[in-house]
Amino acid sequence: MLALAGGVYDDVLAHAREDVPREACGILVGTTDGDAATATVAHRVRNVADAPNVAYEIDPTEQLRVFETAADHDREVVGFYHSHPAGPAAMSDRDRETAAWPGYRYLLVSLAGRPPFVGAWMWTGDDFEREAVTVQN
Known part of the structure; x- marks a missing residue:
């Protein structure tokens, strides 16, 4: 299960909306x-x-910085997120081909519907397994 604490849901949704069409x-x-x-x-x-x-790739330099900053603050990377501005509310074939972190959660925001869809999956190394996602206040 993936819980989104505090304003994390709002932050991710705002980011997805701001980056349209990317x-x-x-x-x-x-x-x-x-x-x-x-x-x-x-x-x-x-x-x-x-x-x-139509695709995402995380900047590797920024990724390393986030991993190091998390460790410096006694936190850890628990997953990754990306959006589908007009695409389906499901992981794409490309998402499966480029997933690289088994055991981590992947949060997806699809803006194609109203309200937006937010779902979570765990990458097993072979495929995505759906996970529950909750929003905490």
């Missing part, structure tokens, strides 16, 4: 407890994909 992407930092993770901060990162309107 896919927004970022890194979720927080804590884990067994099979559950709580994201306490959403770090926006630059999408360096060749076709950013």
Whole structure:
């Protein structure tokens, strides 16, 4: 399960809306407890994909910085997020081909419907498994 603490949901949704027509992407930092993770901060990162309107690729320099900053503050990276500005509320074939972090959660925001869809998956190394996502106040 992935819990989004405080304003994380609002931050991710705002980022997705601001980056239209590009896919927004970022890194979720927080804590884990067994099979559950709580994201306490959403770090926006630059999408360096060749076709950013239909794909995302996290800037590796920014990714390293977020991992180091999280560790410095006794937190950990619990997952990643990206948006589908007009695409489906499901992980795409490209998302499956480029997923690289088994055991991490991937949060997806689809702006194609009203209200926007937000879902979470765990990357197993072979495929995505759907996870529950909750928003905490």
